[in-house]
Amino acid sequence: MPDSTSPESAADQVDSRARGEHLLHRLAGEFSEETGVIEGRMFNGTGLSLNGKIFAFVSRSGDLVIKTSVADVRVLIETAQAQPMTMGRRTMREWASVYPTPEGDLEPWRSLLRHAWSFARANDR
Template sequence: MPIDHHAVERGDKRLEALADDYLNRPGVDWGRMFSTTGLRVRGKVFGLVNHAGNLMVKIPKARADALEATGTATRVTMSGKTMREWVEMPYPAGEDAWRALLDEAYTYLDETTPRS
């Protein structure tokens, strides 16, 4: 899929605005993944804006199943492989929906990523 630069820029601005709350937490910073930059906790990316300008997050498989079933988010497919814990939410879902999903992703990775 070609990169939609306008959509990515718009999504990046929203994610940057939402990021401040997370960047004040221990172990959270920006890092590279899937040829873009995303928020990560202790080195594990939990949220980023993909090449379509959508929010992409890692959440538990059961929650991803539920979001997909309601049409709230869609599973991410890369190189023909559907990722079981990665979903994307479109920009039009709104800032509040992005914030809620980002919170879920942060909580999931914070709980499952070992602390040094």
């Protein structure tokens, strides 16, 4: 396996992120009728926000990262649907990193995006 500084791993990372961003873009259209939802650049990638608050984005590795309750993050991790989201050395308690979907299968990300949007809407103040 190449180390993180090798050209192969950098190219793989770009490809993974591009695939993840493509999947997110396909799903973002489903939120076009929702007031306040914007698709844009977030954390150097593509993401979705509600009234300026990010609720989902694609990580450098191409995973979908969603914001939800601490309890829901725990369930996603315990059921192997996601992994903890870490930024630097810090684990983000309300964020979960969801593996890329098999090619063409949007359903896992679709339901988790809806869930993250619902969480954001319920906490929109």
